[in-house]
Amino acid sequence: xxxxxxxxxxxxxxxxxxxxxxxxxxxxxxxxxxxxxxxxxxxxxxxxxxxxxxxxxxxxxxxxxxxxxxxxxxxxxxxxxxxxxxxxxxxxxxxxxxxxxxxxxxxxxx
Numbered sequence: 001x002x003x004x005x006x007x008x009x010x011x012x013x014x015x016x017x018x019x020x021x022x023x024x025x026x027x028x029x030x031x032x033x034x035x036x037x038x039x040x041x042x043x044x045x046x047x048x049x050x051x052x053x054x055x056x057x058x059x060x061x062x063x064x065x066x067x068x069x070x071x072x073x074x075x076x077x078x079x080x081x082x083x084x085x086x087x088x089x090x091x092x093x094x095x096x097x098x099x100x101x102x103x104x105x106x107x108x109x110x
Contacts (some may be wrong), residue, residue, distance in 0.1 A: 007035075013070075015072070016070070017069065018069055018070020018071045020049050020051075020054065021048075021050055021054045021058065021066065021069060021075075022072050024044075024045065024050060024058075025075035025076060025078045025079050026075050028079065028081070029078060034067040041059055041063060042055065042059070042060070045058060051068060053065075054066075055087070057069055061079075061080075061083070061085065062093075063089075063094060064082075064093050064096070065074060066079075073090075074092070077090075088102060088107070
């Protein structure tokens with residue numbers, strides 16, 4: 001199997017590793033959970049049993065680290081909807097690029 005450097009592979013191991021974070025993110029589809037998340041993120045994340053690394057990644061909106069910790073992009077997008085964070089910002093973070101440069105180079109937008 002070939003790998004792409006610095007690209008986390010979302011496989012069975014990643015799914016297991018990110019289970020708590022993904023389950024928490026999926027729960028944000030429920031309005032009461034979104035309100036609880038907005039009211040006290042740390043307590044909400046603790047209630048889902050997230051590790052310190054997972055909590056830090058979520059609370060700092062470190063999209064790249066969330067994926068590295070086993071986060072599934074489809075679930076992470078539920079977190080991004082809270083702020084809201086445009087999907088292009090997540091793409092730029094994944095590529096390690098400035099958002100404006102990402103828009104220009106990857107999407108041809110000035």
